[in-house]
Amino acid sequence: MNPFRYAQAADAGSAVTALLGDRGMRYIAGGTNILDLMKDDVEQPTLLLDITHLPLRTIDAGPHGVRLGALATMADVADAAPVKSGFPAVSQALLAGASPQLRNMATIGGNIMQRTRCAYFRDVSQACNKRTPGNGCAAIAGQNRNHAVIGTSENCICTHPSDFAVALLAVDTLVHVRGAGGLRTIPIGDFHVLPGATPNRETVLEHGDLIEAIELPASALARNSVYVKVRDRASYEFALVSVAASLHVTDGVIRDARIGIGGVAPKPWRSHAAEAALTGRPPTPETFAAAGVAAASGMRGYGKNDFKLTLTRRTVVRALEHAGGLA
Ligand SMILES: Cc1cc2nc3c(=O)[nH]c(=O)nc-3n(C[C@H](O)[C@H](O)[C@H](O)COP(=O)(O)OP(=O)(O)OC[C@H]3O[C@@H](n4cnc5c(N)ncnc54)[C@H](O)[C@@H]3O)c2cc1C
Numbered sequence: 134m135n136p137f138r139y140a141q142a143a144d145a146g147s148a149v150t151a152l153l154g155d156r157g158m159r160y161i162a163g164g165t166n167i168l169d170l171m172k173d174d175v176e177q178p179t180l181l182l183d184i185t186h187l188p189l190r191t192i193d194a195g196p197h198g199v200r201l202g203a204l205a206t207m208a209d210v211a212d213a214a215p216v217k218s219g220f221p222a223v224s225q226a227l228l229a230g231a232s233p234q235l236r237n238m239a240t241i242g243g244n245i246m247q248r249t250r251c252a253y254f255r256d257v258s259q260a261c262n263k264r265t266p267g268n269g270c271a272a273i274a275g276q277n278r279n280h281a282v283i284g285t286s287e288n289c290i291c292t293h294p295s296d297f298a299v300a301l302l303a304v305d306t307l308v309h310v311r312g313a314g315g316l317r318t319i320p321i322g323d324f325h326v327l328p329g330a331t332p333n334r335e336t337v338l339e340h341g342d343l344i345e346a347i348e349l350p351a352s353a354l355a356r357n358s359v360y361v362k363v364r365d366r367a368s369y370e371f372a373l374v375s376v377a378a379s380l381h382v383t384d385g386v387i388r389d390a391r392i393g394i395g396g397v398a399p400k401p402w403r404s405h406a407a408e409a410a411l412t413g414r415p416p417t418p419e420t421f422a423a424a425g426v427a428a429a430s431g432m433r434g435y436g437k438n439d440f441k442l443t444l445t446r447r448t449v450v451r452a453l454e455h456a457g458g459l460a
């Protein structure tokens with residue numbers, strides 16, 4: 134690990150100003166992701182700015198939804214009654230991630246900023262365009278069982294590891310960010326970006342941007358949401374494929390739907406094709422099967438991860454059976 138300095142942020146505004154003036158500086162929240170990457174020499178900040186003393190831990194519920202401070206822990210958010218009742222997929226996704234110890238430490242802001250678990254990215258002896266642009270991608274012809282099947286580029290085929298961010302897609306979440314130009318709001322679907330020619334860029338945030346809050350707007354759709362995660366072992370494991378599904382059904386017809394998919398793309402993947410296959414149709418096994426097929430359309434495997442196409446189809450159906458009351 135490289136030597137680095139440590140400082141505590143006094144307030145949100147001065148934290149942003151400090152980072153804007155120093156490209157080697159990085160925020161640290163729970164530290165469960167950035168410290169691992171520093172130990173592996175994947176990240177080498179010269180100064181860590183500790184934001185954990187900022188007043189961004191509150192969970193505020195009202196008639197219009199829930200506002201989560203970016204420093205609220207995964208455990209506290211998963212446990213919050215208004216999140217469990219109004220946004221069940223969000224609570225389920227948080228509880229399906231990491232371990233109790235990690236969830237007590239890790240923050241939700243850090244969760245949506247966490248970096249890929251691609252083993253080549255974390256091994257500095259391997260070629261990785263995300264770590265070193267122009268270096269190549271060892272995963273494309275390598276051990277790519279855990280890698281992406283949609284949204285990839287010739288430069289990077291990694292997956293985004295966050296369960297929470299997948300669930301946020303199913304409930305129309307907004308991310309509130311403070312940056313050089315003041316406060317702005319970013320819909321979660323626009324927050325992460327695909328690798329394209331610049332896999333080193335993962336979100337629309339600029340250096341210095343600070344996530345202050347994550348807002349969950351109340352809706353009938355969000356109240357009827359579920360999260361299903363398929364993984365190699367039952368706990369303490371990242372998703373092979375996961376699905377967050379939300380359905381709003383009245384008079385036997387699906388009026389609105391959201392399908393977020395994890396473990397398949399370099400960003401939390403929203404399947405508009407699956408949503409279109411659901412909307413205006415009855416919540417039947419046939420409709421759900423068609424949505425599963427639509428979700429997997431456009432996917433391609435890289436050899437060892439070909440199974441993810443079938444797994445996506447089946448996991449979408451399973452999540453819809455739960456959201457649609459057929460399970
Ligand atoms: C063994 C293990 C298993 C795990 N399993 C899972 C899993 O199954 N599912 C899952 O979803 N996650 C999993 N995780 C990841 C874990 O959830 C993340 O490490 C954690 O959520 C990151 O939060 P943090 O507060 O510790 O972030 P930090 O490590 O402090 O920060 C991570 C990044 O976010 C930036 N950052 C933090 N807060 C802000 C902010 N407010 N604004 C702007 N930037 C910010 C930091 O600069 C840094 O770049 C696992 C982690 C480990 C170590």
Ligand code: SF4
Nearest residue numbers: 251261270289290291
């Ligand atoms: S898949 Fe992406 S993160 Fe993994 S080695 Fe290739 S470029 Fe790096």
